[in-house]
Amino acid sequence: MEKNNEIYHDQEIGRKLKELRTEKKLSMRTVGEKLGINYTYISKIENGYIPSVKLLKDICEIYDIELKDLFGESKPVPKELREVGVEWITFAKEMQEQELTPDKIKEYIDIIKRFKDV
Incomplete structure (x- = not known):
């Protein structure tokens, strides 16, 4: 994670979020609409900009993962398996x-x- 003018960037989290979005076959526009934000902000996040924890949680909810799944090497556990x-x-x-x-x-x-x- 690099610090640039007080803005934190984490390419790994952005990459994971983009991967999850494409796996779900969702467009940036669709995710932005679900979150009530402009889709260009989704692009910024996927390019490494770190949003608020609240927004990250909301994104994770759309992708059916837990926030912790974005960090480290763990793979997200599908919601169906978590419920089992x-x-x-x-x-x-x-x-x-x-x-x-x-x-x-x-x-x-x-x-x-x-x-x-x-």
Whole structure:
């Protein structure tokens, strides 16, 4: 991050934001409209200008990521996975390690249901 006339620039954050916007297939104009700001400001941000934390949070909300995902080497966790939770993700990994496919698990559930109905 470089300081230039009291304005902070961070090319990495700008690059990540541009990547996220293009992955979501959003134009700068669309993002600007959602935020209530001029789209040229989105361009400035993507070129490294650091906006307020509030605006960064609002941008992250549009891109379905958390603010912390912009910093460091972490990759954003999709919203759907965040909602599932660690316990279910761990369970799915354990089932995969046991070579249990989703279809096989559904089959076992059906068997258990039949036994319960007897």
